[in-house]
Amino acid sequence: MEIASIFSPVYDAERFGIQLEASPRHADGLLVTGPVTRNMADPLRRTFEALPEPRVVIAVGDCARDCGVFRGAYGVEGAVADVAACACGLAVASHVLATGEVASFHTDRLLPLSGLSLGLDRFGVLFVAVTAVVGMCAMVYRLGYHGHGLSSRTASGILPLFVTALLLVPTASNVTTFLFLWELMAVTSLLLVLADHRRRLEVQVAGQWYAVMTQFGAATILVGLVLLSTRSGSQSFAAIAAATPHLPASVRSVAFVLVVIGFGSKAGAVPLHVWLPRAHSEASGPVSALMSAAMVNMGVYGIVRVGDGLLHGGPAWWWLLVMTVGALSALFGSLHSATSGDLKRLLAYSTTDNIGLVLLGVGASGLFASTGHRTLALVALIAALLHVVFHAVFKGSLFLSASSIQQATGTRDLDRLGGLLRRMPFTGTIFLVGGLAMAALPLLCGFVSEWLLLQSMLHGLPSTDPTIAVAMPIGVAVLALTGGLAAFTLVKAFGIGFLGLPRSESAAFAREVGPTMWCGAGVLAALCLVLGVAPFLVIPAVTDAARSVAGYRTASPLTGGWQVGLSGVHDVLAPGLLAVVLVTAVGLVALVRWRFQPGAVRNSEAWGCGRELQTARMEYTATSFGEPLTRVFDDVLTPSHDVDISHVAESRYYVEAATFHSSLDDAFERHVYGPAARGLRHWGAIARVVPNGSVHRYLAFGMVALVVVLVVVA
């Protein structure tokens, strides 16, 4: 259609010497405008062959070049398969949730020696359900998403495998099955992170960090679980759980610490978090959402499953360790996310922050349990698991909408965005809702879980136990500080990215993304709102999960219905009521304004105070907004600035150009991992001297080994 109109009198392309030819034999080039379907392939090839030499083929638009979203229909089929997998997961999960029965499955054929053994209890089902919901939204989103190498055939094939592994990890019920699925999850996610490695160097670096950290974590998990299974003589989780009370305390402690290290690295807890901001920000949109909203949960799952489920709790220092890690992660993550200028990096650090809060709750729960406060322990565990669920929902929507922005503008640097709310209204609203939940503001889901966590820790204060009396106020302080920083982060991310004037061409010409994309993210954002107003929809399931994993026989400590409260305590949270009050208040104010304000009079500035010509350069940027925080916390954030001024040749007093670079380094990366990597490289260089290529030396190694073996055996 458009092609025909080009040659109409209005555009008249013939004046440029371009002519439509009736026959391919007289033409110089061939114009292909759509995807080459199967029906059209043969005519196209014949047309091409009929062209005189030299042949020129001009492909117009994304569709013709690489089929765009319709790429070989493979991507479409792949996404459908993913959605089907998630739907299956959700169906099984809802069945278990509804009936409470434990589904299990065992076969000896798939894994040698132990057999594949899956079982879904009320704790695991929570994580399966969360993964399934996030996965379905991510897959719907993925239909419209392209770029980042996700449309390659490998990535399309691996994505369903990743989702399946994520869904199956919480169902593994023996050690070998668990480790197998864990590795499957790690490897598939690594391949998905690396999908775009050919085009961008940062992806390779992120992949290296991720590969090293995830393998390190898997190794410690392997050692910890194998230690438990050998000492208890069986590798099924049920048998281990039955045998652990009789194990010596040292074995239990070593296993617990190893497992916390391993799962902590997957959860992105400080100081093992360094892979997370890199991998999550370099991965493609749906993958980063899945990693941040579903995969890090598996770290929490592992710690709770082993600590509470297999070991039945332990001494107070275990849980103080978990609390310390959680508090450090929360503080470090929230500080970095408040100062980062990269949208996805900011969200990734916020993941570290939120997982830190979850670990804080898990640790507090264990600490309460070890000192005999069983009800408080249950409340803290419920709060932590609730935060896992809510974090998955809001972080999923945030990552998906951030990826939409990246696709629409080509950048994720906040300093180059701005004014996007008007250009991308759906994505902007979704980001705002998710961000409000992240900042734990009332009416949204993040608020409920953090409130519950705060309550559980506050009610531990009257305790006479000195450990609790010291740990809980610190926990409360950390929670309060991270809440404030999260609000700061939201103001920065939303204010800089979506309000104001666009700071670059790409932001100015951004267009709303396709409906599947904002729908995928929008469902999660809607869930934020629904769960924030009516948390009783998930609280029973979470309570059951917490009670089943830790074996609590006590009744649910939470009063249900529209209110959330602790039984026996007067503090009650009624988000539904709050919503009604708030909506009424806002409605009243709007009514009053509308009623008493005279017609639309627009005031223009008499004295514009120099702001009549407002440009983007007068606005706050993300960097300047975070500057005060950066200055206050410069010991932790280690900012580095570099001003480069070049002078005009004639005079030093005239500046020709000035460039300014500033970057925030991860303190752990610089002070812990840097020296460690240098040390390893040094030893590697030394070790490389030993095999120098001499055949005789290699043979001598063999001979020496033989002699040593002989002597040792004899």
Added chain:
Amino acid sequence: MNGEFSSALTFSAGTVLVCAVTVVGLSSIRTVIRVVAVQGVALGLVAMVLGVQHRDAGLVATAVVVIVLKGVAIPLLLVRAGGAGAPARERRPLVNIPASLVASATLIVLAFVTTRGVARFVGTSAGALVPVGVATLLIGFFVLVTRRRPVFQIVGLLMVDNGIALVAFLCTAGVPFLIELGVSLDVLLGVVVLMVLTRRLRTEFGDVDLDELQELHD
């Protein structure tokens, strides 16, 4: 009758070890090949004696194969490889010859000390000769490590294999015929490959010194 078998066994096994020490003490390639041929025949004799003693036709057949392969075929191949233009002597071994002889003595002592347990475990008079086989193996390895000429490397490999075969014959009164056949053919194949490699190296680089291959590293 038993005593005669025993002394015949001791004589042929001893010959294997003496040949090994002789190889360490020599530098002429031609002589070394002859000595290794003698060692192969001696190994075959060990199998032959055991086969006759235990009236085991398979073991006798193995002995014939061993003698033909290790006593005749491989040495002939080696002589042909060392034929045109190859230097006749090992000029600079990594460890000089007197020191090598002392080292072989040490290795023999080591073999006898470390395999006493095995000898006692086997119990028979043949079992008492197991240390001889291990000593041959270690000396073969030593030749592999210290000599530079490719032919010496092949000879060292042969000696390692002879040592292993000797231990196998003595401990278990012979491995099954098929396995021995397979192993022998493997060694033959290995020798052929090494020789082809040596010849190619010589045509490419002239005189071959294995240490010069170090530059191919990395």
